[in-house]
Amino acid sequence: xxxxxxxxxxxxxxxxxxxxxxxxxxxxxxxxxxxxxxxxxxxxxxxxxxxxxxxxxxxxxxxxxxxxxxxxxxxxxxxxxxxxxxxxxxxxxxxxxxxxxxxxxxxxxxxxxxxxxxxxxxxxxxxxxxxxxxxxxxxxxxxxxxxxxxxxxxxxxxxxxxxxxxxxxxxxxxxxxxxxxxxxxxxxxxxxxxxxxxxxxxxxxxxxxxxxxxxxxxxxxxxxxxxxxxxxxxxxxxxxxxxxxxxxxxxxxxx
Amino acid sequence: xxxxxxxxxxxxxxxxxxxxxxxxxxxxxxxxxxxxxxxxxxxxxxxxxxxxxxxxxxxxxxxxxxxxxxxxxxxxxxxxxxxxxxxxxxxxxxxxxxxxxxxxxxxxxxxxxxxxxxxxxxxxxxxxxxxxxxxxxxxxxxxxxxxxxxxxxxxxxxxxxxxxxxxxxxxxxxxxxxxxxxxxxxxxxxxxxxxxxxxxxxxxxxxxxxxxxxxxxxxxxxxxxxxxxxxxxxxxxxxxxxxxxxxxxxxxxxxxxxxxxxxxxxxxxxxxxxxxxxxxxxxxxxxxxxxxxxxxxxxxxxxxxxxxxxxxxxxxxxxxxxxxxxxxxxxxxxxxxxxxxxxxxxxxxxxxxxxxxxxxxxxxxxxxxxxxxxxxxxxxxxxxxxxxxxxxxxxxxxxxxxxxxxxxxxxxxxxxxxxxxxxxxxxxxxxxxxxxxxxxxxxxxxxxxxxxxxxxxxxxxxxxxxxxxxxxxxxxxxxxxxxxxxxxxxxxxxxxxxxxxxxxxxxxxxxxxxxxxxxxxxxxxxxxxxxxxxxxxxxxxxxxxxxxx
Numbered sequence: 001x002x003x004x005x006x007x008x009x010x011x012x013x014x015x016x017x018x019x020x021x022x023x024x025x026x027x028x029x030x031x032x033x034x035x036x037x038x039x040x041x042x043x044x045x046x047x048x049x050x051x052x053x054x055x056x057x058x059x060x061x062x063x064x065x066x067x068x069x070x071x072x073x074x075x076x077x078x079x080x081x082x083x084x085x086x087x088x089x090x091x092x093x094x095x096x097x098x099x100x101x102x103x104x105x106x107x108x109x110x111x112x113x114x115x116x117x118x119x120x121x122x123x124x125x126x127x128x129x130x131x132x133x134x135x136x137x138x139x140x141x142x143x144x145x146x147x148x149x150x151x152x153x154x155x156x157x158x159x160x161x162x163x164x165x166x167x168x169x170x171x172x173x174x175x176x177x178x179x180x181x182x183x184x185x186x187x188x189x190x191x192x193x194x195x196x197x198x199x200x201x202x203x204x205x206x207x208x209x210x211x212x213x214x215x216x217x218x219x220x221x222x223x224x225x226x227x228x229x230x231x232x233x234x235x236x237x238x239x240x241x242x243x244x245x246x247x248x249x250x251x252x253x254x255x
Numbered sequence: 256x257x258x259x260x261x262x263x264x265x266x267x268x269x270x271x272x273x274x275x276x277x278x279x280x281x282x283x284x285x286x287x288x289x290x291x292x293x294x295x296x297x298x299x300x301x302x303x304x305x306x307x308x309x310x311x312x313x314x315x316x317x318x319x320x321x322x323x324x325x326x327x328x329x330x331x332x333x334x335x336x337x338x339x340x341x342x343x344x345x346x347x348x349x350x351x352x353x354x355x356x357x358x359x360x361x362x363x364x365x366x367x368x369x370x371x372x373x374x375x376x377x378x379x380x381x382x383x384x385x386x387x388x389x390x391x392x393x394x395x396x397x398x399x400x401x402x403x404x405x406x407x408x409x410x411x412x413x414x415x416x417x418x419x420x421x422x423x424x425x426x427x428x429x430x431x432x433x434x435x436x437x438x439x440x441x442x443x444x445x446x447x448x449x450x451x452x453x454x455x456x457x458x459x460x461x462x463x464x465x466x467x468x469x470x471x472x473x474x475x476x477x478x479x480x481x482x483x484x485x486x487x488x489x490x491x492x493x494x495x496x497x498x499x500x501x502x503x504x505x506x507x508x509x510x511x512x513x514x515x516x517x518x519x520x521x522x523x524x525x526x527x528x529x530x531x532x533x534x535x536x537x538x539x540x541x542x543x544x545x546x547x548x549x550x551x552x553x554x555x556x557x558x559x560x561x562x563x564x565x566x567x568x569x570x571x572x573x574x575x576x577x578x579x580x581x582x583x584x585x586x587x588x589x590x591x592x593x594x595x596x597x598x599x600x601x602x603x604x605x606x607x608x609x610x611x612x613x614x615x616x617x618x619x620x621x622x623x624x625x626x627x628x629x630x631x632x633x634x635x636x637x638x639x640x641x642x643x644x645x646x647x648x649x650x651x652x653x654x655x656x657x658x659x660x661x662x663x664x665x666x667x668x669x670x671x672x673x674x675x676x677x678x679x680x681x682x683x684x685x686x687x688x689x690x691x692x693x694x695x696x697x698x699x700x701x702x703x704x705x706x707x708x709x710x711x712x713x714x715x716x717x718x719x720x721x722x723x724x725x726x727x728x729x730x731x732x733x734x735x736x737x738x739x740x741x742x743x744x745x746x747x748x749x750x751x752x753x754x755x756x757x758x759x760x761x762x763x764x765x766x767x768x769x770x771x772x773x774x775x776x777x778x779x780x781x782x783x784x785x786x787x788x789x790x791x792x793x794x795x796x797x798x799x800x801x802x803x804x
Contacts, residue, residue, distance in 0.1 A: 078319020
């Protein structure tokens with residue numbers, strides 16, 4: 001009997017601990033498939049964050065290091081400088097990357113550190129129980145913004161992809177989503193391209209993936225997918241924000 | 256071949272010679288020569304120097320590179336080391352080897368950039384969150400800093416644990432000869448285990464499975480087991496890695512305990528006191544953790560006093576008290592904030608414990624300090640002499656005011672004051688020259704400060720005495736009594752003159768009177784003579800005149 005679908009070999013057999021309807025599992029799989037398809041998975045080294053993906057080292061079959069909160073890009077820098085020929089990636093959430101770890105991501109990006117960052121943006125602190133994140137939308141209710149995020153009081157959401165795209169160091173920055181199959185396929189392509197460019201030594205690469213958190217958003221998985229599309233995407237538009245390999249005036253998404 | 260090297264640069268070269276090819280750091284004084292040297296040398300050795308965006312990032316880069324199996328180092332100074340504590344805790348938890356150099360400066364807060372030993376607690380108690388230990392190596396010279404840095408890499412690899420090289424601003428900044436032949440190509444110890452745990456993208460094997468570098472253990476029982484295993488490692492480190500140096504301890508009644516820069520000062524003080532027969536010795540911990548507790552306990556056989564010297568408000572002294580366990584008094588002497596204790600200060604502490612009177616000569620650690628002391632002393636003497644002269648002058652002024660010739664005496668007294676002031680000026684000039692000569696010597700700035708304080712004090716005394724004398728003169732001249740006496744004297748002169756004028760007038764009048772009378776008498780006499788002459792003339796004329804008339 002022909003095998004038409006199977007679990008990627010770059011993921012362990014350990015069941016994910018993620019909540020029902022959370023899209024972390026999909027994103028893990030996309031990363032694992034991309035590494036495998038590029039033939040770099042067996043020698044890759046990943047860096048796990050602090051946040052919902054803290055146990056990422058249990059799921060990827062490659063060598064993994066667990067970093068302190070926000071420090072994954074610095075840890076990945078140390079690894080990459082010792083192992084310049086290996087694929088090195090960080091897998092970080094929005095609290096980890098866009099709040100406590102802003103210095104590390106900005107400087108890894110501006111150095112053109114030859115690593116790939118998978119930035120999972122779900123507009124909330126998931127693991128700690130649904131507190132306001134730097135990416136939380138204006139008016140969004142969280143456990144630490146119970147009246148809705150008041151921009152006059154605590155500022156506006158951080159658009160990381162747009163911000164990092166202003167730097168010279170990044171080779172490739174794209175924002176994708178995983179709320180439906182066509183977008184999942186586009187996300188996979190983006191992740192694969194990011195790793196590809198890393199291995200070609202082009203510079204820093206990052207894929208921002210819009211993700212759901214049904215548990216802390218207080219929604220069903222179905223509602224969460226819709227909320228991502230309706231509420232998050234206007235603030236966080238999808239597209240390629242930086243691609244040094246793109247031809248001038250090429251794809252419309254380029255800015 | 257010996258080469259004169261700055262402590263910081265020597266440490267950097269020693270690390271490279273020990274196989275360190277990765278350095279991540281962030282600038283902070285007084286350790287900047289380490290990253291600067293690394294940035295120049297590591298590319299020559301196909302290594303990697305990277306200036307991180309913060310100490311936080313730097314220690315996490317170290318974590319990554321160490322996790323990938325490299326010999327890696329970072330360096331910083333106190334405030335920067337505080338920032339690294341998060342990463343250090345993770346590195347210990349994940350059992351990774353690395354070397355961290357701390358060139359300690361004065362704290363708390365931004366503190367100073369001068370040498371201090373105030374990070375002892377932070378270093379020996381872990382420093383970050385969670386309970387853990389690290390070997391803390393405290394060099395007492397540039398050569399030892401070099402040797403210990405190279406050893407640090409071996410110790411780190413052996414136990415898969417960070418090692419701290421704890422220097423201070425002085426160890427980092429001073430230049431001393433280093434034996435470069437000994438330093439060169441320091442091969443890792445032969446017994447070091449292979450780094451099968453490295454997360455370097457290797458193909459998993461039975462000996463070297465997939466690497467997961469982690470310090471997260473959600474199950475409390477698993478974490479307790481992890482900590483118990485780590486503790487066994489710390490116990491092994493305590494057993495095998497303790498280092499210290501003993502000097503003159505065989506008969507020591509006073510046992511000094513000091514490390515790093517402070518131990519050098521203690522050594523000089525010990526030698527001076529030994530010359531005077533004081534039984535004082537020095538125990539210098541080279542590892543601050545593990546602490547040489549057993550070595551200290553052995554000195555209890557002869558010790559009557561322990562004297563702990565630190566550039567802090569007293570941190571290692573706690574460990575000495577734990578070791579001595581109340582069996583002998585433990586005393587502490589420390590300077591802080593970047594101040595470095597002097598030999599004289601330590602000698603004074605020893606004298607006090609030994610019940611020996613201070614020997615002024617012994618208090619001088621060098622010719623310079625003697626010259627300064629002499630200068631201060633001669634200034635004091637000059638000040639005393641001036642004071643006396645001024646006092647005498649003041650008295651004379653006072654007496655002069657009472658005398659009728661007070662104007663003249665005041666003038667004389669003023670001249671004497673001038674002469675005395677000139678003498679002071681000359682003595683001050685001389686002292687100034689001595690100070691200048693002494694200052695041109697490259698040694699010990701802090702001694703200059705100390706002596707300057709004495710000079711200041713003496714100058715102040717001179718100033719005070721001058722002020723006092725001035726006040727006395729002023730008081731004497733402006734006192735109502737004096738004013739009154741001056742007034743009285745003036746009045747007396749006036750009276751006398753009036754009286755004299757009167758007398759003269761009277762005299763002159765008398766003279767004129769006498770002249771008048773004399774004139775009258777003369778006129779009368781002349782008339783009498785005239786009359787007599789006429790009478791005489793009449794008689795013969797009558798005889799003859801009859802004929803003639």
